Amino acid sequence: MKDYRNLFKFARPYYGLLILSGLFMGIVTLLDIFRLSAIVPIIDRVFTDKPIIFSYGQAPVIIENIINKLNSLPPLKVLSLLLIIVPIALAIRALFEFLHSYIMSDVGQKVIRDVRNLVYNKLQILSLDYFTRKRSGELVSRLTNDVKLIENAVSYALTDLVYQSFQVISFALLTFLINWRLAIISIVVLPMVAVPMVMVGRALRKLSKRSQEKMADINTLLVETFGGVRIVRAFCAEDKEISRFEKQNQGYYKIAMKSIKRMLLLGILTELIGVAVALFIIFYGGRQVISGLFSFGTFALFMAALLSLIKPFKKLSQVNAIVQQAVAASNRVYEILGAPISVREKEQAQELPAFKNNICFENVSFKYEDEDVLKDINLEVGRGQMLAIVGPSGVGKSTLLDLIPRFYDPRKGRVLIDGLDIREVSLKSLRKQIGIVTQETILFNDTIKANITYGNPDSPMPRVSEAAKQAYAHEFIARLPLGYDTVIGDRGIKLSGGERQRLAIARALLKNAPILILDEATSQLDSESERIVQEALNRLIKGRTVFVIAHRLSTVQNADQIVVLDKGRIVEKGAHRDLIKKGGFYKRLYEMQELRK
DSSP: OHHHHHHHHTTGGGHHHHHHHHHHHHHHHHHHHHHHHTHHHIIIIIISOOOOOOOSSOOOHHHHHHHHHHHHSOHHHHHHHHHHHHHHHHHHHHHHHHHHHHHHHHHHHHHHHHHHHHHHHHHHHSOHHHHHHSOHHHHHHIIIIIHHHHHIIIIIIHHHHHHHHHHHHHHHHHHHHHOHHHHHHHHTTHHHHHHHHHHHHHHHHHHHHHHHHHHHHHHHHHHHHHHTHHHHHHTTOHHHHHHHHHHHHHHHHHHHHHHHHHHHHHHHHHHHHHHHHHHHHHHHHHHHHHTTSSOHHHHHHHHHHHHHTHHHHHHHHHHHHHHHHHHHHHHHHHHHHTOOOSSOOOTTOBOOOOOOSEEEEEEEEEEETTEEEEEEEEEEEETTOEEEEEOSTTSSHHHHHHTTTTSSOOSEEEEEETTEEGGGBOHHHHHTTEEEEESSOOOOSSBHHHHHTTTOTTOOHHHHHHHHHHTTOHHHHHHSTTGGGOBOOGGGTTSOHHHHHHHHHHHHHHHTOSEEEEESTTTTSOHHHHHHHHHHHHHHHTTSEEEEEOSSGGGGTTOSEEEEEETTEEEEEEOHHHHHHHTSHHHHHHHHHHHHO
16 A cells, blocks of 8 residues: 555645546536436337336435426427537536546646656665666656556546546446446456456556566667677677677566456456446346336446446556556656765755865775775875875775765775865865766767856856866867867767866866866877877866876876885885885886886
8 A cells, every 4th residue: 555655646646636636527527427317218118119117116316306397398309408418518518528638648747757856866866886886777767668557547547537537436336326236247257356356457467567578678788788888899799799789678568468468357347247237238228128127228327337337447457557557667767766975965065165285094994785995094185285096906995085076985084175075065065176088988969158157057158168178179179160160969979088088177167176086097098189188188287186097107206205006005105216216116016007108
């Protein structure tokens, strides 16, 4: 029951609209009954010119009065009245059906909008460690496929749940009104329909969870192959990727067909039970019509009302299937909404003043889950100094610098800026003072100007072009057909590696942050591109406090301080010349690189 409550919590802001839509659905149902009831006077008064007869007790006074009036009128007069009243009723019914359908569709779209906003907003504040545990395709699937299933439940399934329930109650009451004995015999069949609905519903929830997980696998595969399309082509792995996709797609197809089979069988089963009951009623009620206990028109209305119950029951079985799928989807959505945020901003966190003096690491240790990455790190970097961090791959270089903008928090110790623990200041004020240029250049499928001004969208064009000139990017931008308005494609695929990196440097220059982090910013470039980018970096670092992760040790010889990491610990520290004289780990790394040249 909790799962169902969680599912429909998303619609809570729109309960007023749902009630209004329910009112309109009630009107539509009453007009459905009126439309169906019109067959009584048509058969009894128009076609056979016999009186309308109800059996087993009197009908309600208002209905009795209507029957008496119809019985007193000649057939042609009854037909004329019906030709006037029925079209008017159908037009009113069409209006209210449109209104309730529109309102429910509007609620469904608002819910899907709100849920996507909730999930995306939560993803934006979750810490980076969450994304290291989750696949991108899985998160995309939850924002698209899972949310769509919730919309189906809140909009279409809820519409059918209310409307078909109205239909069931109304037509069931109508059968009791006409002939309560026949109605009781018919109602006995309801448990026969409910049992398979419950059993199939449980199976569908499990299948729905599996299908959503399989769709997440497909989305992950798509993200990987589209992002790595060059590697796929370079290694002639097209057939391999096609085979992987077809295997995942076939898995999804099998699960989907199992769900479809159960939904179809459930619908057929409820219909067959309904037909079996109808055949029995025809036999039982037909005898009463022959005996003159009630009119053929009344019996026809009873049969029509009874058969009209089949469609609502069939629809309700499908509603159950949709809701079961949506419950599984909502659980996956709530999994994101309830995910803990490991890096939290304190309430009433203070603003970080403009950086003036130094950045210190005091006894900092960090681990990913149970794996120790950094141990007892102590560092001090003064304003305007450059600190280079070197060491083998996987020793925690990037993790150490990720602690400065609080992408992660240390498990032990603290990071101080001008004596302030960065956990005491607001994230925005902290990150505003930090610029980052990474090894993997992150650009967006937007214009060059939008990428340079990312985070500073109100920057005037002269400042943008000046930043591009300082990053040695203005020249190649000017050669492009639309200049700064050129859209660069997904991840900047239309540009070369060196051009992408220069745009990232221009973005950092425009931000003009006093603290700069360079994470192997030239490691993936060819010699000529590296030379140009290095010149741009030299302009970028001027007057800033710089942290550099060095892939090529020759690029950090002028650093004020070089820290050598090994197995998560600082094993050496000092200037390039001093470390070479010391003849330790740094010298061995340096000589190994010199030999490779």
